[in-house]
Amino acid sequence: MKMGHVTELLSAYLDEQVGSGERARITTHLEACESCRAHLESLRKTVALLHTTEPVRAPEGFRARLRERIDAQPRRAPRTFGLPRLPWSWRTAAAALAVVMVGLFTVNLLRAQFPRVALQRARGPEVSVSTPPPPFPGPPAASVDRAARAPEVGAPAPYTPGEPALRRVIRTASVMLEVGDLDQTASRLTRIAEAAGGFIADSSFAQAGSTPEGTFVLRVPAPRFADVLAQVEELGHVQQRRISGQDVTEEYVDLQARIRNLERYEQRLLAFADRAAKVSDLLAIEQELARVRGEIEMLTGRARYLDRQVDLASIQVSAHEQAKASGGFWDFSGTLTKVQMAFLATIRQLLRAAETVVVAVSALVPVVVLAGLAWFVVRRVRVARGI
Amino acid sequence: MSEEADLIARSGGGDLDAYDRLVELYQDRVYQVAYRITGNREDAWDAAQETFLNAFRSLPRFRGASAFSTWVHRIATNAALDLIRRRPPQPPVSLEDVAVSAGDDPAETATRSELQQRLHRAVTSLPADQRVVVVLRDVQGLSYEEITAVLRIPPGTVRSRLSRGRESLRRQLADLAPAAGV
Numbered sequence: 001m002k003m004g005h006v007t008e009l010l011s012a013y014l015d016e017q018v019g020s021g022e023r024a025r026i027t028t029h030l031e032a033c034e035s036c037r038a039h040l041e042s043l044r045k046t047v048a049l050l051h052t053t054e055p056v057r058a059p060e061g062f063r064a065r066l067r068e069r070i071d072a073q074p075r076r077a078p079r080t081f082g083l084p085r086l087p088w089s090w091r092t093a094a095a096a097l098a099v100v101m102v103g104l105f106t107v108n109l110l111r112a113q114f115p116r117v118a119l120q121r122a123r124g125p126e127v128s129v130s131t132p133p134p135p136f137p138g139p140p141a142a143s144v145d146r147a148a149r150a151p152e153v154g155a156p157a158p159y160t161p162g163e164p165a166l167r168r169v170i171r172t173a174s175v176m177l178e179v180g181d182l183d184q185t186a187s188r189l190t191r192i193a194e195a196a197g198g199f200i201a202d203s204s205f206a207q208a209g210s211t212p213e214g215t216f217v218l219r220v221p222a223p224r225f226a227d228v229l230a231q232v233e234e235l236g237h238v239q240q241r242r243i244s245g246q247d248v249t250e251e252y253v254d255l256q257a258r259i260r261n262l263e264r265y266e267q268r269l270l271a272f273a274d275r276a277a278k279v280s281d282l283l284a285i286e287q288e289l290a291r292v293r294g295e296i297e298m299l300t301g302r303a304r305y306l307d308r309q310v311d312l313a314s315i316q317v318s319a320h321e322q323a324k325a326s327g328g329f330w331d332f333s334g335t336l337t338k339v340q341m342a343f344l345a346t347i348r349q350l351l352r353a354a355e356t357v358v359v360a361v362s363a364l365v366p367v368v369v370l371a372g373l374a375w376f377v378v379r380r381v382r383v384a385r386g387i
Numbered sequence: 388m389s390e391e392a393d394l395i396a397r398s399g400g401g402d403l404d405a406y407d408r409l410v411e412l413y414q415d416r417v418y419q420v421a422y423r424i425t426g427n428r429e430d431a432w433d434a435a436q437e438t439f440l441n442a443f444r445s446l447p448r449f450r451g452a453s454a455f456s457t458w459v460h461r462i463a464t465n466a467a468l469d470l471i472r473r474r475p476p477q478p479p480v481s482l483e484d485v486a487v488s489a490g491d492d493p494a495e496t497a498t499r500s501e502l503q504q505r506l507h508r509a510v511t512s513l514p515a516d517q518r519v520v521v522v523l524r525d526v527q528g529l530s531y532e533e534i535t536a537v538l539r540i541p542p543g544t545v546r547s548r549l550s551r552g553r554e555s556l557r558r559q560l561a562d563l564a565p566a567a568g569v
Contacts, residue, residue, distance in 0.1 A: 011550035017531050046557040050525040053506050058418035063410050066439050070403060
């Protein structure tokens with residue numbers, strides 16, 4: 001019986017502010033519970049009593065005093081500014097403008113701060129690779145040149161003239177790696193190259209700053225190119241990769257045609273030499289033969305070189321060890337520089353923003369002057385008319 | 388309604404006569420709230436004056452998102468609460484503070500005045516949060532929705548504060564209830 005009293009709900013029940021479920025529960029309970037019924041009755045009487053409180057009226061002179069105070073007020077407020085109060089829409093527009101400007105400024109600041117850091121990290125090693133005493137020239141074009149001047153370097157590939165004109169593509173790749181241990185990387189590269197039937201054509205070490213760097217040129221059979229490249233890239237963190245294919249089919253076909261022509265010419269010259277009657281003729285023919293032979297040798301060399309380039313793809317690997325400065329857990333030697341840079345960047349951004357504001361304001365000066373004039377004239381006219 | 392809307396619009400534009408008329412419509416209600424919350428006439432006067440000054444300043448920003456009456460009640464309630472928050476706790480209500488209507492029979496006037504005094508003292512004895520809700524509901528006759536809008540508190544809070552306030556009054560006025568019964 002005493003369970004589930006509803007006293008705290010009775011106030012709302014009186015005002016019919018309970019949900020239908022609650023009402024049902026209260027009604028049921030009230031029917032059963034004498035004490036809650038009495039409570040409700042007493043509460044109802046209290047509320048009725050409260051309703052008898054006599055209305056209090058505002059004292060005499062209340063409005064008059066208020067009017068005086070209001071009269072005294074607004075006269076002061078607008079005068080202190082000397083400008084007409086801006087309507088709400090203007091304030092909203094000004095606020096929106098401010099928000100947009102702050103937003104743009106922030107975005108600019110962030111954009112100016114962060115990509116710079118990222119770029120420095122990416123560019124750093126690249127620059128230091130080209131500084132040490134000429135290791136291996138980076139771009140593939142340069143390496144072709146170098147090899148052209150010394151075609152005997154590397155394993156000579158058999159040259160057979162008159163091959164069908166297959167697609168001939170020189171494949172080159174250059175990869176920039178960040179590795180843990182340079183020596184280990186060097187031996188691994190050698191193993192990779194040899195396993196693929198290739199070799200290390202060139203390697204060089206350099207110590208620029210605190211991070212040792214090495215450049216390696218791997219030559220591997222063209223069919224293993226992609227495979228080897230994948231293995232190489234597993235050796236460290238790839239920071240840059242460039243893959244290019246130079247189609248030399250046309251040059252190759254052209255070379256072969258010229259070689260064939262020259263060989264035919266050589267045959268004819270030999271025939272002439274056999275039939276030569278005068279010594280002077282013979283000498284002239286021999287001279288021409290030597291020239292033709294030289295040209296053939298040169299073209300053949302070029303063709304052979306192209307063959308080798310096509311057969312053996314080259315992969316240039318620039319590896320540097322992870323910067324010791326950022327590697328050490330307790331090494332914060334760069335922190336001061338970073339702080340300084342961030343600080344200066346922010347100052348510069350602030351100055352830029354100030355400059356922008358000054359420029360924008362200067363651009364607005366004529367408009368403001370005109371508007372001020374117009375306002376002044378309008379006010380004079382109004383004052384003159386007594387409005 | 389349309390007259391009131393017109394008065395509000397003109398007052399918002401700075402028309403003092405229109406505002407004067409608007410104050411005339413609302414001054415008793417505002418004064419009543421201020422009086423029942425602060426508990427004495429001086430503070431009630433100050434709070435009510437403050438309310439209408441404040442309302443006049445804020446009228447240009449009044450967009451009609453709520454009823455004007457709700458809006459004014461909110462300002463009045465806040466002004467009165469501000470006042471009692473700032474002043475030190477007061478001694479019980481003095482006799483002069485009790486409303487005395489110009490009754491004809493002095494004896495009846497005396498009894499009524501005594502009852503009014505008891506009621507007023509009882510309401511003023513409530514904690515401020517309960518007092519505000521009781522005044523708005525049982526003295527001003529606002530609906531639950533209006534109180535929710537005036538005080539910007541959830542309906543459940545209105546319900547529970549009102550319940551606690553009324554319960555406390557019921558105990559204090561237990562001896563009066565049967566006498567004034569039905």
